[in-house]
Amino acid sequence: MHTIVDWEPNTSQWSQVLAAAHGCVVSDRISDNALWPIYGPLIPKSGHQAVVIGQLGQSLDGRIATPSGHSHYINGAAALVHLHRLRALVDAVVVGVGTVVADNPQLTIRRASLAPGKTQPARVIIDPHGRIPPGARCLTDDGARRIVIGAKAPAGTERMDLPPEGDPAGILKALAERGLPRVLVEGGANTLSRFLAAGCLDRLHIMTGPIIIGSGPTGVTLPAIDTLDKALRPDVSTYALPGGDILFDCAFSKRSGS
Numbered sequence: 663m664h665t666i667v668d669w670e671p672n673t674s675q676w677s678q679v680l681a682a683a684h685g686c687v688v689s690d691r692i693s694d695n696a697l698w699p700i701y702g703p704l705i706p707k708s709g710h711q712a713v714v715i716g717q718l719g720q721s722l723d724g725r726i727a728t729p730s731g732h733s734h735y736i737n738g739a740a741a742l743v744h745l746h747r748l749r750a751l752v753d754a755v756v757v758g759v760g761t762v763v764a765d766n767p768q769l770t771i772r773r774a775s776l777a778p779g780k781t782q783p784a785r786v787i788i789d790p791h792g793r794i795p796p797g798a799r800c801l802t803d804d805g806a807r808r809i810v811i812g813a814k815a816p817a818g819t820e821r822m823d824l825p826p827e828g829d830p831a832g833i834l835k836a837l838a839e840r841g842l843p844r845v846l847v848e849g850g851a852n853t854l855s856r857f858l859a860a861g862c863l864d865r866l867h868i869m870t871g872p873i874i875i876g877s878g879p880t881g882v883t884l885p886a887i888d889t890l891d892k893a894l895r896p897d898v899s900t901y902a903l904p905g906g907d908i909l910f911d912c913a914f915s916k917r918s919g920s
């Protein structure tokens with residue numbers, strides 16, 4: 663277990679990670695950076711390499727909300743900083759329309775700095791049936807690309823076709839073709855589970871908060887298996903954050919379609 667003490671939103675360590683992520687030379691001293699083991703693997707070796715990370719915040723008993731949908735906040739302030747840092751390292755943040763309906767998230771970076779000159783990542787909503795509510799905050803025109811995957815897209819946004827059967831690999835391929843190869847699948851549970859089941863995640867960050875909810879939706883649901891030899895067994899590193907959250911950084915060695 664690693665304890666990460668440098669968890670202020672913007673520090674020299676975070677600036678060093680950002681510089682590496684945006685093409686600057688990585689100095690030998692990066693190995694001294696306590697954030698590097700977490701964020702270094704998310705930085706592609708070349709500009710065009712695809713990197714796909716999923717994230718999930720959950721309780722000790724694996725819940726992401728109460729039965730009535732109340733979810734603020736399962737994780738603490740440091741975990742929110744971490745989420746915003748993940749957004750800062752990718753080209754696109756993907757959510758399912760269920761999250762937009764439930765939480766009306768902005769999906770912008772506000773708790774961490776962006777690399778100089780870098781715009782907010784594209785916001786991508788998978789919405790096969792046109793359920794995005796009017797005025798959804800993630801569609802605010804702030805200069806970031808806003809992409810809706812589905813039959814129709816609100817004015818001012820880009821529209822992408824949903825691949826047959828909502829194939830996550832097809833979604834990632836289409837995003838890469840639009841210049842968005844680094845992707846954060848931010849949620850919710852249904853969307854994240856589809857990408858995980860399809861073998862499309864390079865990494866999954868599960869942030870477990872020190873809280874037991876006892877009922878309500880769980881985070882990951884995959885097709886049923888009979889025996890544990892068929893369970894996913896990623897390489898896992900753990901990090902303790904201030905406030906009691908534990909980050910499980912799950913690395914998947916092979917990704918389908920890559």
Ligand SMILES: NC(=O)c1ccc[n+]([C@@H]2O[C@H](COP(=O)([O-])OP(=O)(O)OC[C@H]3O[C@@H](n4cnc5c(N)ncnc54)[C@H](OP(=O)(O)O)[C@@H]3O)[C@@H](O)[C@H]2O)c1
Nearest residue numbers: 718719726758759760761764788791828849850851852853
């Ligand atoms: N704890 C966390 O880290 C976290 C993060 C984000 C959200 N959340 C929570 O998650 C909950 C929402 O999650 P959710 O599972 O209900 O919804 P969701 O995953 O946000 O959205 C699911 C919907 O998106 C569409 N969709 C997504 N991927 C698709 C694909 N590959 N192909 C076809 N359709 C696709 C479908 O829309 P249609 O139903 O219209 O077909 C699907 O029902 C909220 O309570 C939110 O608070 C938690």
